[in-house]
Each structure stands twice: as C-alpha cells, then as structure tokens.
Amino acid sequence: MSVNSFANTQKYNDLYANASYNVNTSHPLITSSQEYLYYKKYISIHSEDRDILKYPNSAEFEIELPEDYLNVSTLRLSQWTFPANYNAFSITNDNINFSFRIKNPYNPSEFGVLDVYNYRIFQALFNSNSTPYGFQIEEGFYNPNQIATELTNKFNYVVTTTIINYFETQITLYPSEGWDITLAEFLENGGYNRFIIVYNIVSLKLWFGNRADGFELLNETVLISDVLTDNFCIPGRKRLPDASNYGLSGYLGLPKTNQEATNIVDLSNKASFSNIKGKPIPRFYYGDVTPGDDGYWLLPLNLSGCEVYWIEATWKLNIMGEPYLYMDITGNNCIDETKPYNITSFTLETNKTNGVVDSAFAKMSVPATPLSQWYDRESSPYKLYYPPAERIRKLKFKIRYHNGKLANFGTFNYSFMLEFTLLLPQILRKTTSQIIS
Secondary structure, eight states: OOHHHHHHHHHHHHHHHSOOOOOOOSSOOOOEEEEEEEEEEEEEEEGGGSOTTTOOSTTEEEEEEEEEEEEEEEEEEEEEEEESOOOSBOTTTTOSEEEEEEEEOOOGGGGTOOOHHHHHHHHHHHHTTTSOEEEEOOSBOOOHHHHHHHHHHHHHHHHHHHHHHHHHHHHHHOTTTTHHHHHHHHHHTTSOOOEEEEEETTTTEEEEEESSOEEEEOTHHHHHHHHHSSTTTSTTOOOOOOSSOOHHHHHTTOOSSOEEOBOGGGOSOGGGSEEETTEEEOOOTTSOSSTTSTTOOOOOOSSTTOOOEEEEOSSOOOOSOOSEEEEEETTOOOEEEOOOOOOOHHHHHOOSOOOEEEEESEEEEOOSSOOSSEEEEOOOOEEEEEEEEEEEEEEEEEEEOTTSOBOOOTTOOOEEEEEEEEEEEEEOOOOOOOOOO
16 A cells, blocks of 8 residues: 555544444334243134035144234143044944854754755855855944844844845746745744844853854954955045954954854853753853843754854953044144054064154043033143244144044034243343332
8 A cells, every 4th residue: 555545544534533423313222132921822723613615524624823823832732622422333433344154054954854934044045155244233332232232133134135035036936836935934034033142241242143053253354355445445444554443343352363153062061051951052140131031042943953053252342432532733743653563564674663753733532432422631742842933823633543544523513722832022121129218
C-alpha cells in the first residue's frame, strides 16, 4: 500500500469512528429463554366424525384436528369407550366354518334286520361318505349352551339336506320304488336327528355324539382352506399365523388334526363307563344335561345292533374371542410388539426376533362378555417426541387385534380422548423486589 492510500484509509476510519449514531428502536431484541410452559391439551375424537364414504369401516380412519398442536412433547391415549357388542364369531375372524364326515353309517342289514326306511338312510349316507359336510354357524356371541345347540342343529341340518337331495334324485330315477314314501316318512320324523353336541359344565368341554353313525371331525380343513381360499381377499381378514385360535375348531377346544369318533369297540376302560342294556355309554355324573336324563345325554337309537359314537373335546371351550385391541396411529406408535413364531427363512437362518418395533400406539383389554353395550379403561403408554414435534394437525387411526385383523364394530360408534403435552416458549423475565420501610 502506498503512503497516500494509507493516509486516505486512516482519514476514513477516523471520520466514522467519531460519528454519532441513533441506536434507539421501538422493537428491541429480547433475549430468548430456555424456559418453557408445560401444559396439557385434550381432544375428544368420535368415530362418527370421520369421512364415512372414504372410511366405511370405523376401525380405520383419518381425521384433521381442529387446530395445529405446536411443540408437542408427548402424546397419550387418555380415555376411551368402545362398544362391547362385538362378534366373537364372524367371517372376518375366520371362525364360523366347520366340516365333518360320516364314515361308518348304521346299516341294519349287517344285523339281519329288514328295515327299508333305515337302510335307505344308510344308502344316502354311504353314497356321500367321501364328501365332507360343511356349514357355518351364525355370526355373533354365544354362551356355552347356545354354541352346543347351534352345533347340534347345524350338524343335523346339513345331513338332512343331503339325504333329502338323495331321496329326491332317487324319486326321479325310480318313481315306482316308493322313494317318495320314504321321503315323506323322513320329513315326518323331523329329518336326520342323530347328532347330539352337549357342554359339560364341570370340565368346560364340548362333547360331540351320534346315536348311530360313526363320524370324523375334519379339523385340518380349516388350516388348508386358510391357505388355499380367498383368505387374503376379504377386507380385514388378513392375519398372522396363529397357533391357538385356528378357526372354529380351535375355539371349540379341538386339535389341529382330524378326530375320529370313539365307539365301545375302541374302549380299553369300558368299566369306567355307564351301561345301558349292557352297552357302555358316556355319562355326566354331575347332573342332568336335559331335565330328567340323569346325565345320560347320548343313548343309541332303538335299532338292532345300534351303537353310539362320541368325541370329547381336547381342551376347554373358548367363546371369548380376542382379549385385546390395539390402536395404531400412523407415525406415532410407541409400543413394541411380539409376533407369533412361524417357520420362515428369516426365523430359520437368523437368531433375531420377528417382533415389530413401534408396532402400536396403545393396547386396550376387551371384556370377557358383552353384557353391557360399552366398556372403557385407561391407558398409560405414551409417545415421547424428542425434540418436540413442531406441528401435528392430522392423525390416522387403526383399531386392530394382535393378529392384524381389523376390529369390527358394525354400526356402533365409539370415542376416545388424546392427551397432548405441549411446551410453550417463555420470554425471559426479571423481577425486582423493593421493600419500603
């Protein structure tokens, strides 16, 4: 730098250094404080307030909050009220289908008896013994005696329908052989009524019985159909592998394998059974199953050589359905959840868990029976945001079971309340106290 340039720069600095400026302002900068006001904000959400056209199933919907919730520190399910009139048995729960087969129908000719009516019933049953009988129970909630009655009626109904169809076919093929008389007699006798299913109120188990025909419960059919049918095409029906409640058979206390009915010939402990006319039969000693039967719930038909067949359920009857509900809030889940073990390449080749991190937002218990219309509890888990969430305006909810199936509340509405913990930034304040004497 030249001598002249240095002199000019020094003159410039001296000029502005001695200048006087106006630094007064009506908008002074306020020092930011690291202190926050901690307070809670609540919102009540009702399922009927959703867009019903977009979300027809109330178990899954999105809703816009009435205002922006800023600096959210935690989010918690504070209170909830859900309808208790749920279906423990339904199509979406995949537990209303059942099938069985009559393997050894009673044949009077084996005992040298000329009985045209019962022989033709034998023909109808024998003609269809390779085809399973299938039915669905009605959707809803049952008590033990109701499920036993429902099963008895459905077992007999599907067999009655099959026999009627067989008789009508024979009438068409052989109109002069009296099949119409046999059909009229069959209908007059009330159709097929040899199945009896009862509930043992002491052991809490179902017993399946037949007064004349050997049968087999096809428990494996549910597992096969779950894989081969449209199980994943029905909304809300997709589920995780379940080792406990596998279809209706699992709820009835039956194993996953097929079960063939027991006959007196197969008994090794005949002495422990009651006897009617020298034949051992199952009996309940605690009292009557139907008034006046003295516990003899399964008696053979009054036919020569007729024997009874029965199956005792392996485990106790389960009519309660799923014990818990889970609430998912997209992007806000805070509960890790285990998943049923299943044999896959992942579980076989690694030693890691197949559980899910942040799988749900809240977990709610389901009451044992829908005796009242509504039930409610409190929930303690909460979602922590660190740092605080800047803004929350929309939330998407899903109410499901542990196996992934959506809950089905039908047309009943429900409500729950969310608790937001908000942090409000505070301005730094200094207070001076002066005591005047």
